[in-house]
Amino acid sequence: MKRASGFRLSLTGIALLIPLALFIIVVFLAQYAWPAIGFNGIRFIGTIDWSLGNLYMNPVTVRGYSVPLGANYGILAFIVGTLLSSFLALLFALPVAVGTAIFLAEAAPDRLRPALSMLVELVAVVPSVVFGLWGIYVLAPLISHYIGPGITAVFGFIPFFNIHNSTGSGFGLLAAAIVLALMITPIIATTLYDALRQVPRELRESAVALGATRFEVVTKTMLPTVRVTLVGGVVLGLGRALGETMAVLMVSGGALNYLPKTIFTPISTMAAFILSQLDSALSDPTGMAVKSLAEIALVLFVITLAVNALARVIVRGATLVRNV
Amino acid sequence: MSATFEAVPTKRSSLERRRMITSAIGWALCGLAFLLVAIPLLDLVLTILIKGASAFSITLFTTSSNGVKGGLLAAIVGTAVLSLGSLVFAVPIGVGAGMYLSEYGQNRLGSVIRFLSDTLTGMPSVVLGYFSYITMVIGFGWQFSALAGSITLAIMIVPYLARITELSLQRVPVSMREAAFALGARERTVAFNVVLSAGLPGVVTGVLLGLAISVGETAPLIYTAGWSNYVWNGKFIHQPIGYLTYVIWTFIDQPYKSAHALAFAAALLVMLVVLAINIGVRIVLRPKI
Amino acid sequence: MRSDAKLRRSTLLRAAAAAALVAGLGMGVAQAAGVSLVETGSSLLYPLFNIWVPHFEKAYPGVKVTTQSTGSGAGIAQAISGVVQIGASDAYMSDQQIKQNPDILNIPLAISAQAINYNLPGLNDKHLKFSGPVLAGIYTGKITKWNDPAIEKLNPGVKLPDHQIIPVHRTDGSGDTFIFSQYLDFSTPSWANTVGYGTTVSWPAVQGGLGANGNPGMVEALKQNPYAIAYIGVSFYKEVAQAHLGKAMLLNKAGKFVLPTAKTISAAADELVGKTPADERISLVFAPGAMSYPIINYEYAIVNSKQKDAATAKAVKDLLTWASNQGNSESYLKQVEFKALPAAVKKLSAEQIAKISG
Numbered sequence: 001m002k003r004a005s006g007f008r009l010s011l012t013g014i015a016l017l018i019p020l021a022l023f024i025i026v027v028f029l030a031q032y033a034w035p036a037i038g039f040n041g042i043r044f045i046g047t048i049d050w051s052l053g054n055l056y057m058n059p060v061t062v063r064g065y066s067v068p069l070g071a072n073y074g075i076l077a078f079i080v081g082t083l084l085s086s087f088l089a090l091l092f093a094l095p096v097a098v099g100t101a102i103f104l105a106e107a108a109p110d111r112l113r114p115a116l117s118m119l120v121e122l123v124a125v126v127p128s129v130v131f132g133l134w135g136i137y138v139l140a141p142l143i144s145h146y147i148g149p150g151i152t153a154v155f156g157f158i159p160f161f162n163i164h165n166s167t168g169s170g171f172g173l174l175a176a177a178i179v180l181a182l183m184i185t186p187i188i189a190t191t192l193y194d195a196l197r198q199v200p201r202e203l204r205e206s207a208v209a210l211g212a213t214r215f216e217v218v219t220k221t222m223l224p225t226v227r228v229t230l231v232g233g234v235v236l237g238l239g240r241a242l243g244e245t246m247a248v249l250m251v252s253g254g255a256l257n258y259l260p261k262t263i264f265t266p267i268s269t270m271a272a273f274i275l276s277q278l279d280s281a282l283s284d285p286t287g288m289a290v291k292s293l294a295e296i297a298l299v300l301f302v303i304t305l306a307v308n309a310l311a312r313v314i315v316r317g318a319t320l321v322r323n324v
Numbered sequence: 325m326s327a328t329f330e331a332v333p334t335k336r337s338s339l340e341r342r343r344m345i346t347s348a349i350g351w352a353l354c355g356l357a358f359l360l361v362a363i364p365l366l367d368l369v370l371t372i373l374i375k376g377a378s379a380f381s382i383t384l385f386t387t388s389s390n391g392v393k394g395g396l397l398a399a400i401v402g403t404a405v406l407s408l409g410s411l412v413f414a415v416p417i418g419v420g421a422g423m424y425l426s427e428y429g430q431n432r433l434g435s436v437i438r439f440l441s442d443t444l445t446g447m448p449s450v451v452l453g454y455f456s457y458i459t460m461v462i463g464f465g466w467q468f469s470a471l472a473g474s475i476t477l478a479i480m481i482v483p484y485l486a487r488i489t490e491l492s493l494q495r496v497p498v499s500m501r502e503a504a505f506a507l508g509a510r511e512r513t514v515a516f517n518v519v520l521s522a523g524l525p526g527v528v529t530g531v532l533l534g535l536a537i538s539v540g541e542t543a544p545l546i547y548t549a550g551w552s553n554y555v556w557n558g559k560f561i562h563q564p565i566g567y568l569t570y571v572i573w574t575f576i577d578q579p580y581k582s583a584h585a586l587a588f589a590a591a592l593l594v595m596l597v598v599l600a601i602n603i604g605v606r607i608v609l610r611p612k613i
Numbered sequence: 614m615r616s617d618a619k620l621r622r623s624t625l626l627r628a629a630a631a632a633a634l635v636a637g638l639g640m641g642v643a644q645a646a647g648v649s650l651v652e653t654g655s656s657l658l659y660p661l662f663n664i665w666v667p668h669f670e671k672a673y674p675g676v677k678v679t680t681q682s683t684g685s686g687a688g689i690a691q692a693i694s695g696v697v698q699i700g701a702s703d704a705y706m707s708d709q710q711i712k713q714n715p716d717i718l719n720i721p722l723a724i725s726a727q728a729i730n731y732n733l734p735g736l737n738d739k740h741l742k743f744s745g746p747v748l749a750g751i752y753t754g755k756i757t758k759w760n761d762p763a764i765e766k767l768n769p770g771v772k773l774p775d776h777q778i779i780p781v782h783r784t785d786g787s788g789d790t791f792i793f794s795q796y797l798d799f800s801t802p803s804w805a806n807t808v809g810y811g812t813t814v815s816w817p818a819v820q821g822g823l824g825a826n827g828n829p830g831m832v833e834a835l836k837q838n839p840y841a842i843a844y845i846g847v848s849f850y851k852e853v854a855q856a857h858l859g860k861a862m863l864l865n866k867a868g869k870f871v872l873p874t875a876k877t878i879s880a881a882a883d884e885l886v887g888k889t890p891a892d893e894r895i896s897l898v899f900a901p902g903a904m905s906y907p908i909i910n911y912e913y914a915i916v917n918s919k920q921k922d923a924a925t926a927k928a929v930k931d932l933l934t935w936a937s938n939q940g941n942s943e944s945y946l947k948q949v950e951f952k953a954l955p956a957a958v959k960k961l962s963a964e965q966i967a968k969i970s971g
Contacts, residue, residue, distance in 0.1 A: 050815075051815030052811075054810075054811060054814075055812065056707040056809070056811050057709075070809070169823065169837055171823075254784045254823070254824030254825070256818070257816065258818035258819075258820060266821075266824070276785065276826070277784075279683060279684055279687035279690060280785060280786035280812065282686065282689075283686045283811075283812055283813070285707070285709045285710050285713050
């Protein structure tokens with residue numbers, strides 16, 4: 001075997017910088033959060049109560065760690081907020097994305113198709129903070145004045161959907177879910193759209209020959225073949241939703257220490273909470289608060305890692321199945 | 325008997341009618357779905373356009389913000405410095421990694437690198453900014469600085485550059501490489517003069533898209549770049565720097581009309597750059613790939 | 614050959630970019646002859662600092678001051694870590710923080726106050742009366758409705774609506790939270806035993822309670838949410854008035870209800886400023902005296918006595934000296950309804966400022 005050229009080696013070295021960066025970040029976070037992991041234990045993900053304690057009294061020693069008096073770090077409320085908002089967003093995004101992909105692939109006039117598909121792609125590149133701006137200015141008042149009462153009128157008998165059980169400000173779970181849905185719909189839609197366009201013509205033609213309407217051709221024959229790509233796209237979108245920070249921070253209402261009773265109640269997500277609490281946490285002289293925030297970051301990273309790994313496994317597994 | 329069949333109006337069975345109605349409803353729903361995506365985007369763009377344009381004037385571009393009023397000069401310069409600065413780090417590493425993956429990366433090591441690179445894109449930007457705050461701003465003692473901000477942005481966009489570069493270079497036909505090798509070229513010559521040259525439009529697309537992402541980012545910069553009301557003075561460390569997304573993020577919270585106007589104006593500028601790059605790339609460069 | 618030309622062109626481009634960068638740096642270095650200071654922190658002090666900066670820079674050209682509104686918690690933390698030169702805070706540092714950071718000075722620049730504002734449709738022009746215990750009840754969720762007997766007792770004759778109260782608190786590390794929670798702590802034993810005071814406190818879970826970022830966020834939250842109540846620094850009195858929000862009368866230590874006016878703020882200050890220690894860390898909340906307004910405080914500049922170089926140290930000293938003297942003139946302070954430092958306190962501040970070196 002010819003010895004690898006110097007060029008190839010240096011290129012390999014450059015490519016290895018990427019995993020190296022990832023490694024450094026994760027290892028650093030883990031070792032930084034280690035005291036917090038020890039102090040918090042499993043109660044970290046099981047308790048709703050997040051309290052920095054009394055920062056103006058002298059710290060006390062609890063279980064061998066120096067922490068402020070009364071400090072207790074529980075992130076269950078943020079985990080619930082993150083999962084609820086992301087899954088709700090997926091619930092909105094999935095049908096809309098599928099419908100959009102079908103529309104673009106089959107129903108859009110040929111001449112308009114490039115422009116319309118570009119329109120959908122452009123939704124994905126809007127910066128998060130601009131979505132947040134629009135959310136504050138347009139979406140929250142819309143929820144408060146129209147969408148909220150509308151949902152209450154139809155589903156109000158279910159307490160979860162009744163706006164009168166909340167403060168009705170428009171900033172809350174629903175706003176966060178809608179904004180997230182807008183961000184992840186293009187991801188799912190464009191993945192699905194590309195897949196739909198690659199469905200072999202024979203499949204379509206045979207369905208037509210059997211007397212299917214055009215719509216049935218799409219739903220009953222084409223969609224099942226791209227199921228796997230759809231799942232992969234959904235999981236990718238989920239990964240993005242879990243880590244979103246700015247837009248969610250601006251419209252979610254910033255709740256603390258309670259779980260949402262309605263869809264209109266304020267929530268906090270893990271990513272948004274880390275950003276909004278850093279300054280407060282820095283005022284903790286024992287440093288345990290900042291380390292607990294680092295622990296949240298670690299938990300969030302592990303969750304997004306698992307979701308992204310799942311996406312790859314699904315897609316690769318399906319490719320294997322298809323090639324067998 | 326005629327060779328062509330007369331169209332005989334058949335009576336549709338109820339099943340058939342139901343299927344046709346379902347299909348019609350289906351198409352309508354698909355159109356509705358598309359509108360549910362298109363309309364918010366158009367509303368967003370229009371809102372920012374209208375509210376942002378009302379703040380436009382010459383002074384917006386010539387003065388810097390002071391507290392809650394003024395112009396956006398410092399922020400504009402800052403965004404340019406931070407984003408272009410991030411490219412300085414991201415392009416060599418990202419394009420290099422992409423080149424490695426496409427040319428020599430069809431092996432175990434390559435797929436591991438690919439997986440970890442994808443994982444890096446899944447890292448929430450706030451986690452990255454937080455890491456940079458502790459290591460670079462405090463640990464290295466750089467304090468709020470353009471360098472810390474640029475490096476953080478670079479870490480964010482390198483995986484995208486690598487992926488797009490790899491995809492673009494892979495499309496270059498193998499025969500071109502083989503022809504070059506047959507002529508006795510070294511690996512470096514093949515990589516740069518043959519493969520990279522042929523795949524350049526795709527690589528440039530990736531760089532531009534990375535630039536668009538970096539212009540719109542906020543969370544990685546809040547604790548690394550800091551904020552400054554003054555135009556960047558050329559210092560890379562020990563000097564905070566302003567940027568447009570900060571204006572959007574903080575000024576909208578201030579209860580002053582002037583602050584809101586600045587927030588929208590900044591949003592308009594950011595959107596113009598992001599949309600211009602994305603639309604331009606799709607119209608001009610994509611067909612060439 | 615095409616590739617040769619391309620290579621040459623790209624090399625030329627790279628060289629041009631490098632040259633531009635060097636030229637820019639050269640220009641930058643020439644400009645960097647002045648000193649840049651960064652002030653961050655209290656959103657309560659932010660409006661005043663913005664008013665001060667242009668006048669200060671005219672008096673001291675060559676010093677550039679950037680202001681930021683990030684909350685007192687950030688002001689303290691970033692002054693301690695050294696990423697900013699001046700941290701503005703409505704709260705003084707805790708004993709533990711001082712122990713860990715003995716070089717950090719807390720220097721008062723002015724006396725400010727905090728109002729309790731609310732948004733009650735139809736009642737915003739009335740000054741409703743509140744006491745510490747009632748506010749504590751609202752913020753712990755024990756008092757949930759506006760027409761609760763406890764509130765009605767304080768406001769006889771006022772028709773209060775039968776609606777849920779929306780208490781708004783600060784989500785960022787906030788000096789306003791600090792003085793508000795001190796008012797509750799000093800006046801309500803049950804609050805003192807459970808929640809305490811600080812720049813952040815563990816807000817009891819109140820369904821529907823909102824979090825807001827900065828004083829401006831508090832104003833916006835009130836504007837957008839009828840039936841909400843919030844604690845807002847007086848420097849935002851203009852925005853509160855423009856939004857037609859209500860302002861409360863608070864029960865002071867002597868048992869009287871007072872509004873935050875120049876007279877009541879002065880009365881409270883006169884009672885307590887004489888007790889200011891040399892390191893100037895003292896709470897002015899819940900002062901005795903019939904006319905005293907219960908929520909007033911020093912606005913602190915949190916500064917490291919060891920600055921990075923002599924030029925920065927001089928700039929910081931100039932800014933702090935200017936702020937506590939010229940900056941304390943009525944023309945500036947009345948724009949934010951603050952009160953000037955008494956002469957004795959100015960002397961203490963000057964002594965602390967003298968400790969700054971680079």
